[in-house]
Amino acid sequence: MKKVTAKKKESFWTSFPGILTGVASLVTALTGLLYFYFLIQTKEKGEPISPPAVTVLPTTPADLAEQPPPRPAPAPAATGILVKVTAKPRVKAGDDTKIMVTALSRDGKAVLPQARVDLAATAGYFEETRSLQISGFTDKDGVFKAKWETSKEAVPKGAKTTVEFQATITLGNQKAHGKSAITVIGD
Numbered sequence: 223m224k225k226v227t228a229k230k231k232e233s234f235w236t237s238f239p240g241i242l243t244g245v246a247s248l249v250t251a252l253t254g255l256l257y258f259y260f261l262i263q264t265k266e267k268g269e270p271i272s273p274p275a276v277t278v279l280p281t282t283p284a285d286l287a288e289q290p291p292p293r294p295a296p297a298p299a300a301t302g303i304l305v306k307v308t309a310k311p312r313v314k315a316g317d318d319t320k321i322m323v324t325a326l327s328r329d330g331k332a333v334l335p336q337a338r339v340d341l342a343a344t345a346g347y348f349e350e351t352r353s354l355q356i357s358g359f360t361d362k363d364g365v366f367k368a369k370w371e372t373s374k375e376a377v378p379k380g381a382k383t384t385v386e387f388q389a390t391i392t393l394g395n396q397k398a399h400g401k402s403a404i405t406v407i408g409d
Contacts (some may be wrong), residue, residue, distance in 0.1 A: 302328045303337070305400025307389045309370070314409045316374030318349065323366040323389045323400070333364025337393040345385045345406075346372035360391075377408035 234240040306324040313319050323341055325334035337360045341348070348356040349369040360366045370387075377383050386403045 245365070288299055303334065303391055303393060303396055303398035304328050304330055305389055305391050305398045307341075307387050307400045307402035309387065309402055309404050312405045312407060313372065315372055315377040316409065318369055318371035319404070321348075321368045321370050321387055321402075323368075323391070325360045325364045325366075325393065325398075326393045333359055333360075333362075334393055335362045335364055336392075337364070337391045339366040339367055340390045340392075341366070342386055342388050342389075343370060343375065345383070346370055372406050373407065377406050379408045381408045382406060 235244060306326065306328040307321065308324070309321045310319045321341065321343075323338070323339050325337040326332065327334065338357070339360060340355070340357045342355045344354070347353055347370070349371055350356055356368050358366050358368075372385070383406050384403050385406055386401060388401045389399065389402070391398050
């Protein structure tokens with residue numbers, strides 16, 4: 223005959239899930255005690271407990287009317303850069319010309335080398351980029367040069383049109399603009 227032995231039932235607190243539950247309960251209890259300890263310490267020192275900040279936004283037209291008007295943005299500061307854009311005043315359709323952008327100090331006495339130049343034309347193209355725009359830097363004399371061209375078909379024979387050039391010079395955190403125009407004559 224086989225002997226049947228009764229298996230002893232283990233307690234929940236001795237099982238792995240029971241141990242985890244016990245540790246979690248202990249951590250929660252200690253956290254609560256620490257919170258109340260620091261709360262009491264703060265009150266005893268007389269330090270105010272500040273409530274969370276709340277921002278109330280206007281929600282009705284009447285609330286919006288009570289708001290002060292927005293302040294205008296400050297005007298941009300005058301830059302210390304003078305921009306000169308020069309070219310021949312007249313060009314025949316199909317010809318090219320040199321466009322020069324010069325960066326000078328505001329009083330016109332000092333050249334500004336290594337200034338970034340962004341140059342754009344309203345028609346034709348710059349030979350180096352084959353587009354309406356070109357960028358680069360001024361040389362030691364404060365000058366940036368670009369060769370610009372128009373096609374023969376751009377202007378009918380006997381007619382003329384104006385092409386404008388806009389230059390932006392950037393040096394550090396300063397920017398300045400200059401422009402020029404030339405007349406293209408149909409040949």
